[in-house]
Amino acid sequence: MKKRILLGIGLLSVFMFLTGCSEIKKPITSESSGFWNEYIVYPLSWLIKEGAHILGGSFGLSIIVVTILIRLAILPLMIKQTRSSKAMQALQPEMAELKKKYSSKDQKTQQKLQQETMALFSKHGVNPMAGCFPLIVQMPILIGFYHAISRTREIASDNFLWFDLGDKDPYYILPIVAGITTFIQQKIMMAGQDQNPQMAMMLWMMPIMIVVFAFSFPAALSLYWVVGNIFMIVQTYFIKGPDLKAAKASGNAGGAKK
Template identity: 40%
Template sequence: MKKKLNVSVLGVGALLLLSACGRSDVTSHSTGLWGRLILMFGKAIQGLSFGGSVGLGIIIFTILIRAVMIPLYNRQIKSSRELQELQPELRRLQSEYPGRENHEALAYAQQALYKEHGVNPYASFVPLLIQFPILMALYGALTRVPELREGTFLWVDLGQKDPYFILPILAAAFTFLSTWLTNKAAKDRSAMLLVMNIMLPIFIFWFGTRISSGVALYWAVSNAFQVVQILVFNNPFKIIEERNRLEAEEKERKAKIRRAKKKAHKHK
């Protein structure tokens, strides 16, 4: 549970980091590896701007980037789910080794538990660390490549704020939906996590009203893609259904054992 909370906090931290990135324009004359990566992303978006629609280019490029990162997402989810399954055992260890004086013993017991089940508690962070530079470069392209700030899409000027707040609302709504879906199948949901699930969309909306519409469009599309991604690869409704089925089978198995023992006892 703490890991899920930490992931959300990392997401907020990443957004704050993005807002603090350089503001100078990136052009073909820019030097440095980071500037060239941003320019490459910008050129790719321009190449996908069919009919001269930069907004369409942003949408297509965002979907392509998110699609490429699906394997990283699946690995992250797999690691998080494995760790989630160990939460009851981890809580048991915490009750067995309470207090600071047992901190080392608790850490040793936890590591032994992870090793026994083949779980790496930090594995889900690796895909996140790989994704951040990619998303930061995309953000940089949308904010620092002049050609991407001069386009229009539907009702918005991509270089200006959305005057009707529609894109920030969509970005926040899809953020809330994705976090809600992600945590719906969780066995344990702390109050802090529930608060974060509410605060993160609020932060996305607030930040979305203060940045260019191009970035808000990216966030809306990216978070919408994540909702679809969750429903396809980590559908909480299917997970709950499967868990209930397994629990029902386990109850039935135990009931059969009890009936068999009772029947055997009567025949004695």
């Protein structure tokens, strides 16, 4: 979990760096060159524009539909992430035993602990990095969305509901909703898991970072984040249904004892 926190911070830092690149001011067209422009930014820009054409010219609705399509496309990864998290949770007692067995801090003992831990993962078919992979996949899409919105005049100049897609939300409603839905989504993801200080920190830190960043981002990007989070909440609820019921029952039992 600690590694996931550091990875999340690192990717968000890269995101902030990339969004400040000078290329952000260059309009994106079919003639734009380079791997990033040809395979990430322009396809997203084209997809949003085509969606708006089908949906009566509404780029806001198009962003919602495209977001759902993207979430459906990476759904297998998210299911794998959830299964990996459950598998890791099931291995916690055995991992605790290994740490107890190899408690010495000398290099030789720690190497042995690492070998035994990796053998345990291999035995049960668990990939400790599987939980981070969806985040790695989503970050280029998020950055690509930012570029597609900012570098496509038709999108940036359009409005939806109470906000202009290319400008920040004047009432800061979307950034706050983005933070709240991020919190809810993480809370559901962590249901049924043993809580520790790192997980508690992650639960609060990520939503706060999302809100802070979203305050200065185009409202269209916050819209993408909110819709994606709502999709994730529904998806996680159905995938982790038994765990959520078990966590709720445990909580009710604990309350009854008090």
